Structure formats: structure tokens, C-alpha cells
Amino acid sequence: MPLTQTKDKISARLVATRAVQLVAEKGLNSDRALEDAGINKLANARDVSFARSICLGTLRWYQQLEVILSLLLDKPLQRKHQDIHFLLLTALFQLSKTDIARHGIVSETVNIVYTIRKKWAKGLVNGVLRNYLRQADSLNNKINGHPVAVSSHPGWLLQIIQTSWPEQWRDITDENNKQAPMSLRINVQRSCRKEYLSLLKTSGIHALGSDISPSGITLEAPCRIERLPGFDDGLVSVQDIAPQLAAGLLDLQDGQQVLDACAAPGGKTAHIAEASSGKVKLTALELDPQRLLLINQNMVRLGHKVDVKQGDACRPETWWSGQKYDRILLDAPCSGSGVIRRHPDIKLLRRATDIEQLAQQQLQLLSALWPLLKVGGKLLYATCSILPQENENVINSFLSQEDHAKELRIDVNYGHSRQYGIQILPGEHQMDGFFYACLQKN
Structure with missing residues (x-):
């Protein structure tokens, strides 16, 4: 049963708990979940920040907290009492990962039981949380042999990361569990x-x-x-440092026709305009009309003149004028596995089956945009993923089917050189995880 709240007793902790439940059960992203949970009804900016930090922190450590809670409960809670389950998760996050006063966490969490009209759970909630405080060291020892709990990553994703990055996987998962810099x-x-x-x-x-x-x-x-x-x-x-590298890797020249495909919210579009001093003819393409508005708003704020088009990059015939481009930036839709520290809800929202579907979409986008590139032109492929299935494997598949494409090696002093392209891992030079590969048309 979803966690409900009375009109006069909304609190930051209640909003955070409700939001975590919406992410886990309804598949909403954290921003939408917090909005639906009532974050905009909180009294002040401090409460808003507190609710957001509890929500994101619980999502960041969700897999670990689930294991700890299972060790504290004699049996799982009934489906109709899942609101209590999520209330306990958010409380365990506060007890284990913050320096908030312990007695305050327990007291305020028990008070929420009354707010949501489940007085019967007072003893359960109080007992579970006090047992955690007494057994914290023992519980931590118990989860040490549980890779999913220690890394706080879903098993399928942890396995891919371990296989793809056998020497770096621990650093990757550690970085994913930190708050990203601004x-x-x-x-x-x-x-x-x-x-x-x-x-x-x-x-x-x-x-x-x-x-x-x-x-x-x-x-x-x-x-x-x-x-x-x-x-x-x-x-x-x-804007994170990693996506700021795209403009330089495009090797922009005055007078070029440049396309930024899948451009929203417009950060890389704006950087291209800035790096070229406005001396390229720049088109930003976006399918989603709401995200298209973000591009326009950013261009107005920054003072850039850009041709912003709504259209599907997989269907150029619906929007393309026929004039070919010197440069194309394809920041392809991906798993977001390189930005988990920024969006911890990815751990709950993504599924193993998504990766193959995304790889097919990425290859389709490359194939659709390639005819729009001039001979001698360059296409920069980018993702915020650290998974080879979405990165070098996609480039390998594309090169095997396109005779007139060749990879241009990227020679830089950051990232990891792969069979094709370079991979930046989360936390390196304080950057998000990002992949780049540069292709030229012969």
C-alpha cells in the first residue's frame, strides 16, 4: 500500500520515504517521484533539501539497506504494509550513513507511523531501529561477504562492471556511491x-x-x-567536466555545418557555440517537445543563435533539408551507468534487458545519421555509459557494416584507450563516466 499523509503533517522524511517507494514500485525517476510525493508542499528550502538528500541517499544505498533490513526482520512485511518497509529503509540510511542525532531519527520515524495511521507498527519500527543501533557492527560483518550489499549495486550490473573492468570495478562502485561534485x-x-x-x-x-x-x-x-x-x-x-570535452574533440572550423543530435538539454550545443565563437552553422535536434523548450531557454540565457529543430534522429527524412554536415555530435541515449553517482535511481530503474535494446538503438542512430555527413566529415559518438556493450561494441558493429567509415584515434591525457574510443570512468579527474569515439567518412 502506498504511503499516505495527512494534509497538516507533511514532513521531509515522509516525502523522502514516499518518493523512494514511488521509484522502487512505480518506476518513476527521483525528480518525478519527489514531486509526486509532495516536495513542493514542504515549508522551506531547508526541508526540501533534507527530503531530497534522504531520498537520493536511500536510493544510493538501496541494495545494501535491503539486505540489512532483511537481517533485522523476522519475516518480510505484507504487501499492504510496504509503506512501513520503505519507512524503515530511509531510517536505516539516516542511521548508517549520516551524522544526524540517532535518537532524533528513531523518534521522528516512529512519529511518522502515527501520521500515516499505522499505530500498530510503532513497536516494530522502534524495535527494528534500536536493534540496528545495538547490532550495527555485527550486521556490517555479516554483509561483508555479500557483493551486492557491499557494493550496493544490483547483481546484473555489478557482474557487467566486474567483467568489463576487472581491475577498476571496486573504484567504480565506490565512486558510484559518492555524491557527484558540482x-x-x-x-x-x-x-x-x-x-x-x-x-x-x-x-x-x-x-x-x-x-x-x-x-x-x-x-x-x-x-x-x-x-x-x-x-x-x-x-x-x-555541466560536468566530461561532457565539456565534446566541443574540443569535434575539431571545429569556421563556417562548418554542425549537427548536435539528441541535443537536450542543450549543454553541449551551447558549448559548441561558445567554442566556435558562433562561427559555425549549428543545428540542435531533439525529439521530445518539452526537452526542446529547455534547449531554447538555455540558448536565450546564454545568448546563442542556434537552429533548434524538433525531430527524430532515426528518421532524418522528416526534418533534414538535404545539406550535409561537416561535424555531427551523437550523444546517444544510454543506460546512464557512468552517472549513477548523480542519478542513483538508475540502480533501480535499469534492467539487464535494457542494455541490448539500447545498443540496438545506438547502432540504429549511427546508421541513420551517417548519410548526413560529408565526405571527410567527422562524427563524434558519445555516451554517459561505462558498459562496452553500449560503447566500443557499438562502434565495432557499425564499422563492420559501413565500408566508408574509419575510426580516428583520440590522443588525450585522460581516460582509458579501448579497442575503439576512450572511456572515462567515474571520479577520474572528478568527471562522470563518459565514452567518446570519433569516426570519419572516407
């Missing part, structure tokens, strides 16, 4: 990194310039967008 990209048409770092310092925000992206900055600690000086005036955008 990185920025300077709009070089309106500012420069040195000037913007000075603005940040004046605003009391500590940050460092990236050693990988010349226009990139990583904050010492995340902050609200409203605190970023000049954000509304287009001085800066929020």
Missing part, C-alpha cells in the same frame, strides 16, 4: 575562467579550474544555482 562551464563569449573564479571567491564560493577542460570549474561543495554570480546573465552553465 562543475561549471564558463561561457567564454561573456567571461573567462580567471575572472569567474574571482567572482566566485568574492561570493564566498570555493572552486578550482579543471586541468582537463579549459573552460571548466569544479566547486569545492555544491551550491544552489541562485548563488552562482551571473548565472541568469549567461556567464556560466552547470
Whole structure:
């Protein structure tokens, strides 16, 4: 039974618990789940932040928390009492992974039992949480031999990561369980990194310039967008360092026709405009009309003139004018396995069967866009995945069926060189996991 709440007793913990249940049972992403759970009804920004942190933290450690809870319960709760199950998960996250006062966590969690009209569960909730506090060390020892619990990753995904990255898998799963840093990209048409770092310092925000992206900055600690000086005036955008590399890898030249396929929300589109000083003819393509609005909004804020089109990249005949492109960026839909630290709900929302379906879609996109590229032109293939099935394997399949395509090796001082392309793993140079491969038409 879904967790309900009275109108006058909404709390951050209640919203977080409800959101986790919606992700796990209804398959909603965390943003939509939090919205449906009532995060916008919370009294203040502090409560909103608290609810979001509990929700994302519980999702981040979901697999581990499930194992711990199973050890604390004599038997699983009935389906109609799954709201209590998720209430216990969020409480266990707070007890095991935060420095919130323990007595407060137990007390507030027990109070929620009354709010959701399940007074009968008071003793159960109180007992489970106090047993955890007494047995924490013993429970941690018990889960040490349970790879899914230790890594807090679903078994199918853990197996792929271990097989694909036998030397790095522990670092990958550890990074996936950390909170991602907040990185920025300077709009070089309106500012420069040195000037913007000075603005940040004046605003009391500590940050460092990236050693990988010349226009990139990583904050010492995340902050609200409203605190970023000049954000509304287009001085800066929020963007991880890894996707900031795309514009440089495209090797842009003045006057080129450039297509950014699957472009929303427009971060890489904007960076292409900035890196080329607006001297390329840039088209941004997006199928989803709502996400198309995000591109337009970002272009207006940043002051870029871009031809924004709605269309399906797999069906160029419905939107393409017939003029071929010098450069194509294909940031293909993927599993998001490289950005789990940013979107921990991926661990619950993705399934093993998704990967083959995504690989087929990625190959279809490559095949559909390739005829739009000029002879001598370059296509940059990118994903935010760390799985070979979506990356070098897709490129290998495409090259085996396309005689006039060749890979151009990417020679850089970051990432891991693969059979085709380069792979950035989560946390390397503070970046998200990302894959790039560059193809040229002969």
C-alpha cells in the first residue's frame, strides 16, 4: 500500500520515504517521484533539501539497506504494509550513513507511523531501529561477504562492471556511491575562467579550474544555482567536466555545418557555440517537445543563435533539408551507468534487458545519421555509459557494416584507450563516466 499523509503533517522524511517507494514500485525517476510525493508542499528550502538528500541517499544505498533490513526482520512485511518497509529503509540510511542525532531519527520515524495511521507498527519500527543501533557492527560483518550489499549495486550490473573492468570495478562502485561534485562551464563569449573564479571567491564560493577542460570549474561543495554570480546573465552553465570535452574533440572550423543530435538539454550545443565563437552553422535536434523548450531557454540565457529543430534522429527524412554536415555530435541515449553517482535511481530503474535494446538503438542512430555527413566529415559518438556493450561494441558493429567509415584515434591525457574510443570512468579527474569515439567518412 502506498504511503499516505495527512494534509497538516507533511514532513521531509515522509516525502523522502514516499518518493523512494514511488521509484522502487512505480518506476518513476527521483525528480518525478519527489514531486509526486509532495516536495513542493514542504515549508522551506531547508526541508526540501533534507527530503531530497534522504531520498537520493536511500536510493544510493538501496541494495545494501535491503539486505540489512532483511537481517533485522523476522519475516518480510505484507504487501499492504510496504509503506512501513520503505519507512524503515530511509531510517536505516539516516542511521548508517549520516551524522544526524540517532535518537532524533528513531523518534521522528516512529512519529511518522502515527501520521500515516499505522499505530500498530510503532513497536516494530522502534524495535527494528534500536536493534540496528545495538547490532550495527555485527550486521556490517555479516554483509561483508555479500557483493551486492557491499557494493550496493544490483547483481546484473555489478557482474557487467566486474567483467568489463576487472581491475577498476571496486573504484567504480565506490565512486558510484559518492555524491557527484558540482562543475561549471564558463561561457567564454561573456567571461573567462580567471575572472569567474574571482567572482566566485568574492561570493564566498570555493572552486578550482579543471586541468582537463579549459573552460571548466569544479566547486569545492555544491551550491544552489541562485548563488552562482551571473548565472541568469549567461556567464556560466552547470555541466560536468566530461561532457565539456565534446566541443574540443569535434575539431571545429569556421563556417562548418554542425549537427548536435539528441541535443537536450542543450549543454553541449551551447558549448559548441561558445567554442566556435558562433562561427559555425549549428543545428540542435531533439525529439521530445518539452526537452526542446529547455534547449531554447538555455540558448536565450546564454545568448546563442542556434537552429533548434524538433525531430527524430532515426528518421532524418522528416526534418533534414538535404545539406550535409561537416561535424555531427551523437550523444546517444544510454543506460546512464557512468552517472549513477548523480542519478542513483538508475540502480533501480535499469534492467539487464535494457542494455541490448539500447545498443540496438545506438547502432540504429549511427546508421541513420551517417548519410548526413560529408565526405571527410567527422562524427563524434558519445555516451554517459561505462558498459562496452553500449560503447566500443557499438562502434565495432557499425564499422563492420559501413565500408566508408574509419575510426580516428583520440590522443588525450585522460581516460582509458579501448579497442575503439576512450572511456572515462567515474571520479577520474572528478568527471562522470563518459565514452567518446570519433569516426570519419572516407
